[in-house]
Amino acid sequence: MSFVKQIDYLPKELLTATPQSLHSLFPEPTLFHLTGKHEEPLFVSVLLHGNEPTGFLALQKLLIKIQDTELPRSLSFFLGNTQAANQSLRRLDDQPDYNRIWPGTEYIETKESRMTKEIVETMQQRNIFASIDIHNNTGLNPHYACINKLDNQFLQLASLFGRLVVYFTRPKGVQSGAFAEICPAVTLECGKPGHQHGVDHAFEYLNSCLHISQLLDQPVPPHDIDVYHTVAQVTVNQDINFSFEDEDADADLLLDKELERMNFTEIPAGTQLANVFDMTALPITAKDETGKIVTDNFFSIIDNTLQINKTTMPSMLTLDEKVIKQDCLCYLMERLEL
Numbered sequence: 001m002s003f004v005k006q007i008d009y010l011p012k013e014l015l016t017a018t019p020q021s022l023h024s025l026f027p028e029p030t031l032f033h034l035t036g037k038h039e040e041p042l043f044v045s046v047l048l049h050g051n052e053p054t055g056f057l058a059l060q061k062l063l064i065k066i067q068d069t070e071l072p073r074s075l076s077f078f079l080g081n082t083q084a085a086n087q088s089l090r091r092l093d094d095q096p097d098y099n100r101i102w103p104g105t106e107y108i109e110t111k112e113s114r115m116t117k118e119i120v121e122t123m124q125q126r127n128i129f130a131s132i133d134i135h136n137n138t139g140l141n142p143h144y145a146c147i148n149k150l151d152n153q154f155l156q157l158a159s160l161f162g163r164l165v166v167y168f169t170r171p172k173g174v175q176s177g178a179f180a181e182i183c184p185a186v187t188l189e190c191g192k193p194g195h196q197h198g199v200d201h202a203f204e205y206l207n208s209c210l211h212i213s214q215l216l217d218q219p220v221p222p223h224d225i226d227v228y229h230t231v232a233q234v235t236v237n238q239d240i241n242f243s244f245e246d247e248d249a250d251a252d253l254l255l256d257k258e259l260e261r262m263n264f265t266e267i268p269a270g271t272q273l274a275n276v277f278d279m280t281a282l283p284i285t286a287k288d289e290t291g292k293i294v295t296d297n298f299f300s301i302i303d304n305t306l307q308i309n310k311t312t313m314p315s316m317l318t319l320d321e322k323v324i325k326q327d328c329l330c331y332l333m334e335r336l337e338l
């Protein structure tokens, strides 16, 4: 029995579809295989999050360019949550997060996790060359690539996208974490949705990856790459009312509206992130990659403000309250010397 629909040709309708209209052609997640000169396929997944259209638009631009030509390398691609894309949502309420259900996930088995297992097995049987999963984020962030294994080929693949690389091992169940077990794998973060620059950057990257014959097993020169390691994920505690608006009288935690400007900037100890009211316990929780609570290592309350107490670099800080509730407030990172 098969859990994922597979198609081995390029449907022309794909070249003109929009992220919103895609579901009428492919109502379920679908895996495509196109054959090229090098047999080992490049694998690309897009729309694991339905409100992150850049990956699909970049892939579509690539498909338009390569239609009717001989591919330098086989290309397999996965169109993820087309139903959520129709509504420009990360996921629908009754769906799991499509980037937490891949092999290695800590969630219970579902039809979606059986599907992702089958995709990984299918790509392994086809001798996958490399895997690329493409996302947007909600905050003001530069473009960067994420890897889940510190390995020369992974670093080579990541540095083709840019000099900024983030290494993480949590959350579990992400696409790039699953593929890291069988081939070089990256997640691309292409900034906010809706910017042509993000689509063009991801397209150029995909086009390059399709044309390289091998990934070198050599270190990337240190001056070409900055690698950061995620050391904590920060969430706002469930019982806390937070807001970005001064007028919000109910708020226990009044977050600074300029927060997202701190993304990928080293912020010194003593930096204030929020005002707090009638509070002695910290309103947020920081967990390290093993799930251990490390909030006190990074945060203090001083004079009714929430402060950072050691130099750190945040990423993914966002002003989107729904994302803060569903996912997290931010990640904290430290530079890795390779």
Ligand SMILES: [Zn+2]
Residues within 6 Å of the ligand: 048, 049, 052, 099, 135, 136
């Ligand atoms: Zn995403």
